[in-house]
Amino acid sequence: MGLLAMLAFGCTTSVGADEFDVKAPAPTTNWKRDVLSTSLDVDLATNHASAVISVDASTRTGASFQIGDLAIESVRGPQGPLQYRVANGQLDVGLQAQKPAEIRVEYGFTRHKKLEGVLASGTSFTWPYFCGNVFPCKTEPADGLAFSLDVHGAPAGTNVVFAPSIPADSPSYMLAWAVGDYTKVELGTTSAGRKVSVHYLPGEKATALKGTLHLVSVFDWLEQTYGEYLFGKDVGSVSAKWGAGAFGGMEHHPLWHVSSDSMGDAETHAHEAAHGWFGDGVRLECWEDLTLSEGTVSYLAARALEATAGASAGAAIWKGYEQELDNVIATEDRRALPDTCNEIDVLTDLWNSVPYMKGAFFFRALEAKVGKPALDAAIGKFYRDHKGKAARMQDLLDTLDTATGFDSKPLADGWLRSLGRPDR
Numbered sequence: 001m002g003l004l005a006m007l008a009f010g011c012t013t014s015v016g017a018d019e020f021d022v023k024a025p026a027p028t029t030n031w032k033r034d035v036l037s038t039s040l041d042v043d044l045a046t047n048h049a050s051a052v053i054s055v056d057a058s059t060r061t062g063a064s065f066q067i068g069d070l071a072i073e074s075v076r077g078p079q080g081p082l083q084y085r086v087a088n089g090q091l092d093v094g095l096q097a098q099k100p101a102e103i104r105v106e107y108g109f110t111r112h113k114k115l116e117g118v119l120a121s122g123t124s125f126t127w128p129y130f131c132g133n134v135f136p137c138k139t140e141p142a143d144g145l146a147f148s149l150d151v152h153g154a155p156a157g158t159n160v161v162f163a164p165s166i167p168a169d170s171p172s173y174m175l176a177w178a179v180g181d182y183t184k185v186e187l188g189t190t191s192a193g194r195k196v197s198v199h200y201l202p203g204e205k206a207t208a209l210k211g212t213l214h215l216v217s218v219f220d221w222l223e224q225t226y227g228e229y230l231f232g233k234d235v236g237s238v239s240a241k242w243g244a245g246a247f248g249g250m251e252h253h254p255l256w257h258v259s260s261d262s263m264g265d266a267e268t269h270a271h272e273a274a275h276g277w278f279g280d281g282v283r284l285e286c287w288e289d290l291t292l293s294e295g296t297v298s299y300l301a302a303r304a305l306e307a308t309a310g311a312s313a314g315a316a317i318w319k320g321y322e323q324e325l326d327n328v329i330a331t332e333d334r335r336a337l338p339d340t341c342n343e344i345d346v347l348t349d350l351w352n353s354v355p356y357m358k359g360a361f362f363f364r365a366l367e368a369k370v371g372k373p374a375l376d377a378a379i380g381k382f383y384r385d386h387k388g389k390a391a392r393m394q395d396l397l398d399t400l401d402t403a404t405g406f407d408s409k410p411l412a413d414g415w416l417r418s419l420g421r422p423d424r
Contacts, residue, residue, distance in 0.1 A: 024077060024079075024082050024083060024094045024095060024096065025061045025062070025083070025094045025095070025096065026083050026094050027062060027083050027084050027085040027092040027093055027094040028060070028061050028062030028092060028094065029062060029064050029090075029092050030058060030060050030061065030062035030063050030064050030092075031064050031138065032058065032059075032060070033055050033056065033058040033060075033062070033063040033064070033095075034055065034056040034058075034143075035053060035054070035055055035056075035065075035137075035138060035143065035145045036054040036055060036056055036100070036145060036146065037053075037054045037145055037146040037147065037148070038051055038052070038053050038054075038135060038136075038137070038145055038146075038147055038148075038175075039051070039052040039053075039147070039148040039149075040135055040147070040148070040149050040150070040151075040175075041150050042149070042150070042151045042152070042153075042177075043152060043153040044118075044122045044151065044152065044153040044154050044155075044160075044179065045152075045153030045154075046108075046153065047108055047109055047110070047111065047118075048106075048107070048108050048109075049106075049107060049108075049109060049134075049135065050104060050105065050106050050107075051104070051105045051107070051135045051136055052102065052103075052104050053065075053102070053103050053104075053105065053136060054100065054101075054102050055095070055100065055101050055102075055103070056100050057097070057098055057099050057100050058095075058097050058098070059097060059098075060097050061094065061095060061096060061097045062092060062093060062094060062095055063092075063093050063095050063101070063103070064090060064091065064092050064093075064138075065090070065091045065093075065132070065136035065137060065138065066089060066090060066091075066129075066131070066132035066136070066137055066138060066139055067086070067089055067090065067091045067107070067132050067136050068089050068117065068130065068132035068133035068134075069089070069109075069110050069117075069133055070107045070108065070109055070110075070132065070133065070135075070136070071107055071108040071109075071110075072084070072086050072091060072105065072106075072107045073106040073107055073108065074104075074105070074106045075091075075093055075103055075104070075105050075106075076103065076104045077095075077101065077102065077103055077104075078102060082094055082095070082103060089132060091105070091136055105136050107136075109133065109134060110133070112133065115130075115242060115243075115246075116130045116133055117130050117133030117134050118133070118134055119242075121179050121180070121241060122154060122155070122158075122160070122177075122179035123176075123177065123178045123179050123180070123240055123241070123242075123257075124175075124176045124177050124178075125176070125240075125242065125250065125257075126172070126173045126175070126176065127173040127250055127251075128141070128173060128287065128346050128347065128351075129173070129346075130173075131172040131173055131175070134175075135175075137172040138172060139172060139173075140342065141171050141173075141283055141284035141285070141286070141287060141289075141390070142283055142284065142285045142286070142390035143171065143172060143283075144169030144170060144171065144283055144388065144389070144390065145169060145170065145172070146165075146166060146167055146168065146169060146170070147163075147165070147166040147170060147174075147175050148164060148165050148166075149162050149163065149164060149165075149166075149175065149177065150164065151177045154179050155179075157181055158179050158180055158181050158182075159179075159180070159181070159182055160177050160178070160179050161177065161178045161179075161180075161182055161184075161199050161238050161255060162176070162177035162178070162255065163231075163232060163234070163253075163254050163255050165232065166231055166232065166253075166254070167230075167231070167232065168230035168231055168388050169283075169388050169389075170231070170253070170280060170283075171279075171280065171283050171284075174251065174252055174253055174280050175252070176250070176252035176255075176257060178199070178238045178239075178240050178255075178257060180201050180239070180241065181201060181202055182199045182200065182201060182238070182239075183199070183200055183201075183202075183205070184197055184198070184199050185197060185198050185199075185200070185205075185208070185209065187212055187215055187216050187236070188216035189216070190216060190219055190220035190223060191220055191223075191224065192220070192223050192224075192228070192229070193233060194219060194220075194223070194229065194233055194234075194235050195233060195234050195235070195236075196215055196216045196219055196235055196236050197234070197235075197236035197237075198211075198212045198215070198236055198237045198238075198239075199236065199237070199238040199239060199255070200239045200263065201239045201241070201260060204239055204260065204263055207263045207264040208237075208239065208263045208264075210264050210266075211237075211258075211262075211263050211264045211265055211266055211268070211269050212236075212237055212266075212269050213266065213309075214266060214270075214305060214308050214309045214313075215236070215237065215266075215269050215270070215273065217308040217309075218269075218270045218273055218301075218304045218305060218308050219235065219273050221304050221307050221308050222273065222274055222276070222277060222300065222304055225307075225376055225380060226277050226300075226376070226379060226380040226383045226384075227277070227380055227383045227384045227387060228387075229276050229277075229281070230276070230280075230281050230387060230388060231253045231254040231276060231280070231281075232254045234254060234255075235253070235254040235255065235273075235276070236254075236255055236256075237249075237255075237256060237257075237258045237263075237269050237272065237273075238252075238255050238256065238257050238258065239257075239258060239259075239260050239263050240257035240258065240259055240260065241259075241260050242259055242260075246259045246261065247259050247261050247262050248262055248268060248271075249262060249268050249269070249271065249272035250272070251272055251275030251276075251279050251280050251293075253275065253276045253280045254276070256272040256273065256275065257272075258272060266305060266309070266313070267301050267302070267305065267317050267320070270300075270301035270304050270305050271297050271298060271301040273301075273304075274296075274297035274300040274301050274304065275293065275297050277297070277300070277383050277387075278292060278293050278296040278297050278300070278383070279292075279293030279294070279296075279297060281383065281387050281388070282382075282383060282386045282387060282389065282390075282391050283389065283390040283391070284390060284391075285341065285390045285391055285392045285395075286340075286341035286342045286392065287342055287344060287346035287350065288337065288338040288339070288340055288341055288342070288343075288344060288350065289337075289391075289392050289393045290336075290346060290350055290351070290355045291336045291337050291355040291358070291359040291393050291416060292391065292392070292393040292396055294355045294356045294359060295336065295355050295356060295357075295358065295359010295360055295362065295363070295416075296359060296363070296379070296396070298321070298356045298357065298359060298360035299359065299360040299363035299364065300379075301317070302314055302317045302318060302321070302360065302364075303372070303376075305317060318364070321357055321360055321361070324353050324356075324357050325353070325357035325358065325361060325421065327353070328352055328353040328354055328357060329354075329419075329420060329421060332352055332354075333354065333419050333420065334350070334352070334354050334419070335354075335416070335417055335418065335419065336354050336355045336358040336359055336415070336416045336417075337355075337393055337412070337416040337417055338350065339417075341392075358415050358416060358421070359415075359416065361415055361421070361423075362411055362412060362415035362416055363375070365411050365415065365423070366400065366404075366406070366408055366411055369406055369411075370404040370405075370406050374403075374404050375400075375404065377403060378399060378400045378403035378404050379396075379400075381399060381403050382395070382396050382399040382400070382403075385399070393416075397409075397412055
């Protein structure tokens with residue numbers, strides 16, 4: 001993924017002083033104010049949207065949001081217009097301290113050629129920190145909020161696939177929608193009553209059904225093994241056209257996206273499903289904790305498919321992982337677990353196959369020491385203790401040690417904090 005420089009707005013927007021909510025102060029920068037929920041209404045026909053944002057009380061006035069290249073038109077509270085300031089991709093709003101508040105932001109958005117907001121097709125893509133090109137947000141992965149969403153105005157002959165409500169705290173990059181000529185197939189229902197589906201594009205039926213053959217049982221196994229899923233009753237994979245060369249998926253639960261080129265790959269569907277537990281269900285405290293998301297779910301995808309599709313399916317996945325691990329070590333090796341917090345650019349400094357594969361092989365090495373039942377129990381305990389919250393990879397390592405009685409530090413140092421691979 002490439003980075004796109006955000007457009008800087010150097011002006012301050014205001015309205016007549018007699019039109020302000022007289023109780024609202026001047027705009028101030030306040031990144032500490034917690035966002036509780038965001039309700040979006042998106043019109044693709046006009047590239048216009050409104051966001052109703054609920055924020056918690058704060059010890060300081062104001063609230064701040066990243067807005068990328070959004071064109072802010074107005075900011076209002078329940079009592080009328082609010083003073084606000086737009087500069088350098090940032091929106092500061094004047095709000096009282098000490099009590100919750102709600103603001104409504106009207107704005108225009110821009111279509112993007114790269115995976116950095118709303119694409120030319122109308123489909124959205126915001127990971128890791130491009131949510132500001134879609135709605136006012138905070139891009140730190142630890143930030144969690146609930147969502148509601150309505151998207152309309154798609155071109156004739158297409159429809160929009162999205163979750164109208166995401167009730168649990170979610171990372172800002174989780175919200176998404178997809179635009180295309182979709183056909184929905186209901187695959188089945190899990191023992192917890194989750195309805196699992198796949199949405200595919202023209203010509204993809206056979207490939208989509210092949211890739212999702214075990215998706216219902218995989219999702220059921222994940223929930224029964226690790227704990228209750230947080231993000232609703234209707235879940236499933238959605239084909240996304242991201243452009244030539246794009247592959248893999250994106251954890252937009254409860255309707256996660258899978259690249260059209262990867263729709264036939266069962267591991268990709270299982271991987272994205274597992275993000276409902278790690279990456280989304282347990283958020284990252286810091287970008288440096290990417291292994292907590294990607295390494296964990298790479299292991300869980302292999303475990304889930306082995307448990308539901310059989311030992312040969314699991315063996316095939318680990319064979320592919322082995323090749324991917326050796327390739328990335330040979331070409332662009334790095335340490336999977338940096339010891340800083342939000343001091344890196346996750347795209348340029350960490351994001352490649354290393355956190356995925358070294359993380360997966362760390363868990364496999366630990367599995368060989370403590371056994372699958374003990375490791376599953378430890379992972380499940382961590383999930384249940386931290387679901388809906390943010391955590392660090394070290395928090396998971398500590399839980400693994402306590403729950404299994406095994407000191408995982410030598411394995412973690414070898415697999416996650418070193419170059420190369422410790423088994424060779």
